[in-house]
Amino acid sequence: MSLWVDKFRPKTLDDLHYHEGLSARLKSLAASGDFPHMLFYGPSGAGKKTRISCTLRQLFGSGVERLKIDQRVFLSPSKRKLEINIVQSNYHIEITPSEAGNYDRVVIQELLKEIAQTQQVDLNAKQRFKVVVINEADSLSRDAQAALRRTMEKYMSNMRIILCANSTSRLIAPIKSRCLLMRVAAPTPEEMQTVLHHVAKKLKFDLPDDASKQIVDDSGGNLRKALLVFEALKMQSPDLSGSLAIAKPDWETYCHKVADLIVQEQSPARVMEVRAKFYELLSHCIPPTIVLKTVAERVVERVDESLKADIMHWAAFYEGRMRIGNKKIYHLEAWVVKVMSLYKASFYMLTYMSTVNDHHFCHIAFCL
Amino acid sequence: MPPKSRPRVSVDAGSKQTTSRPSGKAKLMTVKLDTEPPAKKMRPLSLTTKRSERKGQNDRLWVDMYEPTTEADLAVHKRKVEDVRRWFIEAFEGGPSGKLKKYRRILALTGPAGTAKTTTVRVLSRELGFEILEWRNSMNDEYGERRSPVDNQTLFDKFQAFLERASACHNIFSSQMIKNQEPQSSQTGTPACSGSSQSQSQSKKSSGPRHIILLEDLPNILHLPTQARFRAALQSLVDNPPRDAAPIVIIVSDAGMRGEAQDERAANGFGWAKEVVDVRTVLGPAFNPVASTLMKKAIQSLITIHFSSSSGHSVQSLPREVLDIIVESSNGDIRSAIMALQFACTSASKAGKGKKRVQNDGRSNVNARLVLEAVTRREQSLVLFHLMGKVLYNKRKGDPPNANSAAKDLKRDKAIDALLREPPELPPYLQEHERRASRVDIDVLYADSPIDSSLLGLYIHQNYTQFCNDIDESAAVAEWLSWADWGGGDDPVLTNPHIFHLLTLGTLHSLPSPVARRGQLVCKPEFFDVRKREVEAADAVRDVQLWVTSKDAGLTDTTNGNLDFGSRDDVPSTSRWSQKTIATELGGWLKAMDRQRGKGVARPPPSHHLFSHLPFNSKVSSALALRDGEDEFGSLPDEDEGWAANDNSVKDVEDIVSGGWLESDDIEEVE
Structure with a gap:
């Protein structure tokens, strides 16, 4: 069995459940024969990658689904080996350069040059260009973005780039201006419910309304998360009735407890405690940015x-x-200590103010 | 006291002798078939007998005279010797499975000078009965000037030829041995063999003619092209070794780790050897400086041997304090310690009758110290423990004296204070930055630091909270750490060269003064441990990523590492599951999958627990305390028993924890 998220992922632009306007636009773009570089952006779980793959199918037909996963090895300037997974078909290639960390520039440069310099050889191909999909484009380093910018102009004749990012704010302006921006907003609760019911219908069981509502509320506009929770719940209690306990992911609970630690006490010893927790989170591969944000x-x-x-x-x-x-831990901790220091100062200020007020009050009472 | 200059001259002469070649036996290589240590370290008896008979034993270096011949005499930790021995045995016999042989091609021994690296190899060669083929750069060959004009090979060509021939040479001898099957083999006539080798090679017949190639005198690997060729030469020996090729031992003396230049190296844990050669072939038991107890024992036994053998000699044993000084000032370098010892004995015997008087004199100690320090002086690096103490205790001029410090220390502090000038007074709006003059001299600290700035940052980060009284001070230190890390970055061009100073000054400025003494324990940073676990978890994420993509396609065929999904209806793709998404969003689903029992459901890779299970427990940090006198290099993340112990404790905790969170039957399922 496969993950429901993968199993019921729409294949074509027509199958998509929401953002019909966007789908129509993508369809006409794919038909126009003048396909631009594109930047898909929006919150995670909104359906960016799904839309990208639907667009690709629209462009190249079902041949784009004949996929091959390759592992390529790149050499960093300091001769360290970087292993990158590459998914490719005859017509397109998908990479996640951020897997290479700081050396994403090497990956971008080498791969793009390689692709750009080979012409499309398949005479039956619908388009004369290949498409490069770059995931997590917003975590590309400045260097890599700069490298990308030049390539985008130079090899326009045989290559199109589709970027996928959570927000445009971390992309440099020259890249943004070279792309057609496509905003994929998070689905509304109603749209999400539609999708959930669609999945339930396909699987031939009934999804109680309050269950779907609960799942949607919990997911915060992240359809992938909603479907994962849905599947996990279904595994736990097949009839999905009664009160559903949607467990938060471990790391989220963990982050919340860390936040409680910070608010409870502000002392150097507590800093050590919080640090141990941060280390624990980091050693479980939770990205530090997400940790900081959640806490x-x-x-x-x-x-x-x-x-x-x-x-x-x-x-x-x-x-x-x-x-x-x-060293991410320095910055996480610097923030924690800063917050503790601020909190403590304000706390003292408040108590001070209140004592002053009390004093005033007594004074006034006395005068009266 | 004898005039200072005389003994020095003799020491100089001695050291010269040790480094210079005894003869022009081999410009290109020295093939020593006897197990006697080669002349570089020890002149063969025959050369010295005449002179030593005439002049007595004084002009022979004790380092050579009393070189250990058995493991018991070695001043090296048993475990280290055992590591090296095991390596050799595996290299020769291939270990239990017989397959290890091919992975035991190159052994790199690293460590500061005078930590008995070479001696260990020699002692083992005696014990295990193998022969040592040694390379020497012929730069300072006595016969260098007379070199024939034809001989214009570059040094490196010769080196390469040596490597090839060293392997080849082994083959010749062994084939001869096997063919002839007689004790008197013809190689006694080989010019490279010294006279005494005959009996040696005979005695070794039984164990078979084993060789190792010892590279102590390396080609100039600082020169990049040379390094590349060196690397290639070694690599080719590793990749396609000749039949029964001799294993190679590379000995690298670290000249102390200091300053900015070593950033990379310190982070990598063990030296350049890793960069030069493929990692899998290199075992790097780094030799630590000789511990003072071991050294004392060794020196003590040396003295006993020396004075019992020269029983006619009138020299008395040295006073205890002098020994202590020698051990202390040698800084873990046993060679230098023995040199100093010999010198001390020589000067003492020269002083002759005056000895008793000097002993009674209170100044003897001071004098001896002065002299010995002059002899044994070398660049000393501050022990990490003291470095951290200096930074974190933040001593400033006019600190109230410590209650339990000795009068001597108080006096010294006063002397330091007298030299310090108070900083100019700050204007009122900067009052908060007013500090008394610091007793810490940053430049000296920087010059003597055994660690680089990034490691310093980690140490400060691990420990600063204990030294802070309130959260504002902590905030200031943390801000400095964050600032320095941010200003540093990974890009070498952007790296701020003043990080060390900034970190130290920033910490000193932020910490309270005086720091309250609460029995703080300076700990090693947990960072590396966490980093290691993070890497493991990242591997698990990758496993799950692959599993999520491939399980549905039902492809177990991963012959080329490529997964070809063909034209199936539901084609998953890895890129739809980024590693970040898997780590943050898939946890709940994976747990649900785990709970799903039986039913022929495909199991997710059990390693996913590494990232998906994160129970909140009140585990306090498991950092290890750094102790005084502990060697600072051992504290680096790799191959240290301390870290191993640490790992275990962490694992134990995790085991307990995960046991609490899993149903007991799940654990079996995980298999």
């Missing part, structure tokens, strides 16, 4: 209004440093 959101929920802006400001600040720095 920060939880901390913000629990502190005084006056501190919220500051806490988020510093989270953004240290997240920026983390991108450039090597």
